[in-house]
Amino acid sequence: MESVVQRGVEIWGRQQDVIFDAVRPFYEEPLVLTEGQGVFVTDADGREYLDFFAGILTTSLGHCHPRIVSAVQNQAGRLGHTSTLYVTEPQVNAAERLVALTPGELDRVFFTNSGSEAIETALSLARMHTGRTEIVALRHAYHGRTDVARSLTAHASWRGLPSLVAGVTHTLAPYPYRAAIGATSDEELVDYYARDLVEAIETTTNGRPAALIAETIQGVGGFIVPPRGYFQRVAEIIRSYGGLFISDEVQAGFGRTGVHWFGIEHWQTVPDIVVMAKGIAGGLPVGATVTRADISDSWRGKTLSTFGGNPICMAGMAAALDVMVEEDVRARARERGDQLRAGLERLAARFPWIGQVRGMGLMQGMELVEDRVTKEPGARVMKALLQATREEGLLIGAGGLNGHVVRLGPSLLISENEVAEGLTRLERACAAVEEGRS
Ligand SMILES: Cc1ncc(COP(=O)(O)O)c(C=O)c1O
Structure with a gap:
């Protein structure tokens, strides 16, 4: 066993010699993962973990789903790459499946390799369509790692150099737990955030914004759920100023929030542009920008992506979407989500350092x-909990401005027993943290 432990340490040591230092894995002694199957992953030490973070809500059908593996293997042996200068059936298949799930008249797709690129595409498109440049984003947002995406992002630690891309302004995040007003109802909160949006447009833009962009549930921000009525109101406001409403569904899409395919549908709002990635293809590198034909037709000049729409990823994505539909992951997410939520509420009743459960x-x-x-x-208790859950064989995520929010987002195919097991491990870890504090 010892030599295997050393292997993990050795791999981490080698990473530090070749990978950018800014890439910071979780844990003081990072976890080196070597295999995954369903909701379990194994580290270089041979130790198994129940994965409640799914590579940041990405392996949403579990690790190595056999249908995705087989689709990828088949396509890799037929035609692995073409670029978008050639037409391939796997890309068309994947796009057809995708638009069958998207709301309203959103039926034009551009594929990329990541969420950040899909964000870039959405922003370029909004600017080309409206002929305007200014964008309103939300504080606490995370939209990716390119210059534009980092400019939209509103977490100091993820932004890097100041003053990235001009023409981006930030309005208040719909973050009821930390709202400066002591509002009690959703209506009051929505009024409060709506007023700030209007003021941001009137005072920090030229009054002619190209778009408002928002995550449906702020992911990296710490699973911040806007109040009821929020998106209806802000979509109406941005449109009244002639701008588009862009919904970032990178984390909340594909059944994750239960009941609907996309999180924004809980707010009965159809965006003008939707950005997707992460869970879209069960772990394969795919991003997508989806919009209406009148908007996609506004793209000026030509565009291409060498790897976007890659046949291997597209074949895997089509298989993933088929599984999502067949298994109705929306219904599963609701049921298992209710079970998980009830367990977390029990923990909040027991441990005083759990301020709020949400999602x-x-x-x-x-x-x-x-x-x-x-x-x-x-932040301190979170650090201790991250380590304690690891010791219990449970992977959780951390988020929030201070890294103080536990984020849970396991495979949507997780079973009742596996949710129960995860909760048991989490409770033991919480108890260990509590013991350490007293
Ligand atoms: C909401 C949201 N948008 C965009 C991105 C960027 O996606 P990627 O890391 O694939 O570039 C992320 C990544 O975490 C995200 O959470």
Whole structure:
């Protein structure tokens, strides 16, 4: 066993010599993963973990789903790459399946290799369609790692150089737990955020914004769920100023939030452009920007992507979407999400440093605090919990401005027993953290 432990340490040591230092894995002693199957992953030490973070909500059908593996293997042996200068049936198949799931008249797709590129595409498109440049984003947002995506992102630690791309302004995040007003109802909160959006447009833009972009549930921000009525109102506001509403569904899409395919559908709002990635293809590198034909037709000049729409990824994606439909992952996410949520509420009743439990479907989080009254972010307790869950054989995610929010987003195919097992491990880890504090 010892030599295997050393192998993990050795691989991490080698990574530090060749990979950018800015790439910071979880844990002080990072976890080196070597295999995954369903909701379990194995590290270089041979130790198994129940995966409740799914590579940031991405392996949403579990690791190595046999249908995806087989589709990828078949396509890799037939035709692996063409570029978008040639037409391939796998890309058309994947796009047809995708638009069958998207709401309204959103039926034009551009494929990329990542969420960040899909964000770039959406922004370029909004600017070309409206002939305007200014974009309103939300504080606490995370939209990716390119210059444009980092400019939209509103977390100091993810932004890098200041003043990235001009023409981006940020309005308040719909973050009820930390709202500066002591609002009690969703209506009051929505009024409050709507007023700030209007003020941001009137005071920090030229009054002619190209778009408002928002994650349906802020992911990296700590699974921040907007109040009821929020998206209806802000979509109406941005459109009243002649701008488009762009929904970033990179984390919340593909059944993750339960009941619907896309998170935004819970707010009965049809965006003008939707950005997707992560769970779209069960772990393969695919991003997509989906919109109406009148908007996609506004693209000026030509565009191509060497790897976007790659036949191997597209074949795997079509297989993943077929499984999602056949298994009705929306319904599963609701059922298992309710089970997970009930378990987390029980933990919140037991441990005073759990400030709030929130989320939808199988996208559930817990904001940790040092003190429930002051709501001081519980960064220290989160650090301890991350380590304790690892020791219990459970992978969880961390998010929030101070890294103090537990993020849970397992495979949408997770079973009742596996959710129960995850909750048991989480409770044991919480108890160990509590013991360490007293
Ligand atoms: C909401 C959201 N948008 C965009 C992105 C960027 O996606 P990618 O990392 O694939 O570039 C992310 C990544 O975490 C995300 O969470």
